[in-house]
Amino acid sequence: MRYRVKILHPDTGITALTVDALDEVEAATRLKREGAQVLSIASEGGRWLSPRRTRFALSLFTQELIALLDAGLSLTEALETLSEKETRTESRQLIERLLATMREGRPFSAALATHPQAFPALYAATVRAAENTGDLSPALSRYLSYQNQIDTVKKKVVSASIYPVLLMGVGTLVIGFLLGYVVPRFATVYVDAGRDLPWMSQMLLAWGSAVERHGKWLLVGAVVAVAAAVTAFSQPATRAAATRLAWRMPAIGEHLRTFELARFYRSLGMLLRGGIPIVSALGMVSGLLSAHLRSGAAIAMEAMRRGESISAAFESGALTTPVATRLLRVGEKSGRMGEMMERIAVFHDEEMARWVDWFTRLFEPLLMVFIGLTIGLIVVLLYMPIFELAGSIQ
Known part of the structure; x- marks a missing residue:
């Protein structure tokens, strides 16, 4: 990253220069070695216009x-x-x-x-x-190998969510176009016609009239709402609250727990195969867990320090599933606990992949039906007065 630096040097006095460095500390340290006193330092282009930092490969x-x-x-x-x-x-x-x-x-x-x-x-x-x-x-x-397996699971989840997100985006744009452009035009026509309208059509056209009169303010309000939502979700506290809400959902919460446990067992198995003791390895990977399971890791570590078996300690910390408990007991008998934990991770990854595939197969048609019904309802309410007019003429 490039930094604009103002320095005081015994030979040249106060000068401004541009420095390539990993971060501000690196830039300041290098200049101090050369005998310069750093007066100010800032990333080139300012905070918002500076180029995005390159991610280390x-x-x-x-x-x-x-x-x-x-x-x-x-x-x-x-x-x-x-x-x-x-x-x-x-x-x-x-x-x-x-x-x-x-x-x-x-x-x-x-x-x-x-x-x-x-x-x-x-x-x-x-x-x-x-x-x-x-x-x-x-x-x-x-x-x-561990990172490739984690990335494979993440890619499966992301690829499965692309089409629903795209469908929701297109549906939102179509509904927004109808409510923001088409409905106000129809509202003007029906107001001039002076006919009695069905109640639901009146509500829809009242919205169209409001958009016609206060469209700019509604647009500003929508932009502010979107910006506020983006800002809120960029805060760790908001994301944590959203995660807690997702964990409380009956079907989704259990599968989120399974996904976290799969990553937990894979990480733990890799460390055990590398020769790290189980208690130390558990302390290292507990940071990968959410707050819901992190307390369970602490309970499991304390139980193992008291001499309990790994399967019993994990069970007391709610870090197991029925399949994981059985495989942990097998690993205790065979002495290949690292390998057994990786097998647990593979089993739960496959289970998660099957659930994601089932959920997307069910959710996509339901989402299409919901968007289609919403658009169809708007169109029917718009044209209902025309249908009544046609019926009265006959």
Whole structure:
């Protein structure tokens, strides 16, 4: 990202310049090393007009790092190679900062933890476990497989929701056009005709007359309402309230719980296969859970510290389903708990995919029927006086 900086330098005095840096801290630190005192710093183009920050390509970085490690390079040499070949300024600076942290004697996982905006906590935890066992490349491969599976599930949900959202958007536009343009025109015609109208037609045409008289204010009110809704949903508190409401819905809430548990079990299984103890791994992945299940993770950790089995602890924390409970007991007997948790995640992912497919198959025709009936009702109410007039002529 580019920053406009005003500095005070002993040789040049007060000067203004543009600096490419990962963030404001990076830009200020670099200038201070050169002996300059930073007076002010701002992103180029201002807060609203500045270019959007480039997202760090974590999957590509991990794939390239695995390839270099498997080729025989040390971790430092692999990072230096990635830094040299990186063409994007921000990504190159991020890798250089990782190298600088490691040259200070800190481990790779600690360097990753200092950049949570690019490296999730689960990624750093995976690397931390691999540092204890010495199998960094296989651990990164497990994380890459985990992320690909999570992305696959998300893509299924998103692709299934595209058509209903598109249908709702088009239906809203058509209904808005009828209510905002067609109905006011009919209202003018019927007022001039001076005929008695059915009650529902009168209500519809009263709306049309209101739009005709106060159309600009209604448009401004609609824009303000949409802006207020967008602003409200950008706030974490509003999103949390919407999530709580969705969790209380009888059919949807249970499947949201299943979706979260699938991601929870997949993350936990990956950490267990990496060699992290169950209590530590549970503490690392509890942040992935919503508030409804996070308290259950705390209850499960406390139960395991008291010596209870994993299946019993998870059951006491309401972190299981009937299938998960049975498979956890099998994992306790076989000693392959990490593998068993990943099997639980696969089962629930497939269950979620089937439910999403069933729900979209049912919801799409119902939505089409609702939009069609709404549009048809508006049209019938508009033309009902004409039908009555035609009947009186006959």
